[in-house]
Amino acid sequence: MSNMQGKTIFITGGSRGIGRAIALKAAQAGANVVIAAKTEVETAKLTGTIYSVAEEIDAAGGKALPILLDVRDEQQIHAAMQQAARNFGGIDVLINNAGAIALTGVEATSLKQYDLIQTINHRATFICAQAALPYLKQAQHPHILSLSPPVNMSPKWLGMLSPYALSKYGMTILTLGMAEEFQHYGISCNTLWPETYIATAAVSKNLGEENTLQVSRKPEIMADAAYAIYTTAKGELTGQSLTDEQALARIGITDFSKYACVDGHTQLQKDFFLD
Numbered sequence: 001m002s003n004m005q006g007k008t009i010f011i012t013g014g015s016r017g018i019g020r021a022i023a024l025k026a027a028q029a030g031a032n033v034v035i036a037a038k039t040e041v042e043t044a045k046l047t048g049t050i051y052s053v054a055e056e057i058d059a060a061g062g063k064a065l066p067i068l069l070d071v072r073d074e075q076q077i078h079a080a081m082q083q084a085a086r087n088f089g090g091i092d093v094l095i096n097n098a099g100a101i102a103l104t105g106v107e108a109t110s111l112k113q114y115d116l117i118q119t120i121n122h123r124a125t126f127i128c129a130q131a132a133l134p135y136l137k138q139a140q141h142p143h144i145l146s147l148s149p150p151v152n153m154s155p156k157w158l159g160m161l162s163p164y165a166l167s168k169y170g171m172t173i174l175t176l177g178m179a180e181e182f183q184h185y186g187i188s189c190n191t192l193w194p195e196t197y198i199a200t201a202a203v204s205k206n207l208g209e210e211n212t213l214q215v216s217r218k219p220e221i222m223a224d225a226a227y228a229i230y231t232t233a234k235g236e237l238t239g240q241s242l243t244d245e246q247a248l249a250r251i252g253i254t255d256f257s258k259y260a261c262v263d264g265h266t267q268l269q270k271d272f273f274l275d
Helices: 017-028 050-059 074-088 111-138 155-181 201-207 209-215 220-230 244-250
Strands: 008-012 032-037 063-068 093-096 143-146 188-193 240-243
Touching: 008 017, 008 074, 008 111, 017 032, 017 050, 017 093, 017 220, 032 050, 032 074, 050 063, 063 074, 074 111, 093 111, 093 220, 111 143, 111 155, 143 155, 143 220, 155 188, 155 240, 188 220, 188 244, 220 240, 220 244, 240 244
Parallel strands: 008 032, 008 093, 032 063, 093 143, 143 188, 188 240
Antiparallel strands: none
């Protein structure tokens, strides 16, 4: 495991699920982890807050900075980046993890829902990247990683979910564009998406808890895959849309059985946007 001692990772979202798993993996490698999310108080529906994850980060060997952040608010994002850089002396990795989901087509998606997914998904990716850029330029080994899928123009996905597809493909297009645009700064930019369903609150809320565990993997596979991407040598990996399996295969990990939620369960559900 390469050492993240003294390196600072800024994660949007992350009070639970994949963001939390990414945070804890970085913490185990000694990183400073900024958990910038909007859950401050735990509810029956949503377990985990920025403070509970901060405690877990500290316990895992990292240094935590919890910041209450709504990624729809440009001022809050700029203030959070400044606070993170001031606190830890810089920002090395930005992970665009905050996400909103709407599994409906155009006819059934309300404008309120539509605006929410566009704002939290691709618009926040844009603002966060701009706000982090001055700090990433100063970093020795800077990386932007967005949790978004390979752009797949298959009518199957577009017909079912075009509003959501637009919001997530938007993250990917921006990130791949930044890979080219920021290349001369030495900033690597990639996207990461799970090959299968991942057992998170978002998935069980949208797809029903009972059946999802059987066909899902644990969030840790995404944490390990993210780590494999943002710890690659400077400039070695950029402009790529990878799945968790592809990212792990690059470092020689091809047995994913330990990530299954139900031991020995191999009938896993392919994730959205993957044929």
